[in-house]
Amino acid sequence: MSRDPGLQPERTRLAWRRTLLAVTAVLLLEVRLVFAGDAFDAVLAGLAVVAWLGVLVVDWRRATGAGPRGVERWSVPLTALAAAGLALLGVLHVVRGLR
Template identity: 65%
Template sequence: MTTAERDPGLQPERTRLAWRRTTLACTVVALLAVRQALHGGATAAGVLAVALSLLAWLGFLAVAHRRVTGMTTAKPAPLSSRLALAAAGCTVALAVFAVATLF
């Protein structure tokens, strides 16, 4: 019995595209938070929420970049629990800060 090499097909490419779409969505949310703060009047809480939104966006961008570059090998390593937790935390933080920008 021989072990055949894994043929991932297009799965890594689909995963890279999904990470890029998610990064684009996070970018839009961060930009909308900045727009809301600029047009809604710049209060101290609004500026803080926008700054934290941008920080969460940068964190997600770093996680996504690391994952996309890790998908370039023929057999990519699975997403570590640390990176998955960081991505989820950045996403939740971005949503919370975006809501805080509204108030």
């Protein structure tokens, strides 16, 4: 039985689209907290927007299959860094809420 090489790239593109969707959902939750918070929450939301823009620019090309091939080497480290940063922002919100 021969392997169809067309399925794996499609699954990979769909996985990158789900990643973008998840990061976008976290960003929207972060921005929602700005309306109930103070200036510190606005700064955290600004950092989340910067992380989201970085992930969007790099991962969108990988998710759609468009753009130069050199972008692919940055997508995994940048997405991991953005996810860790967004997790840290969530921890900061929890710690501030406990005070």
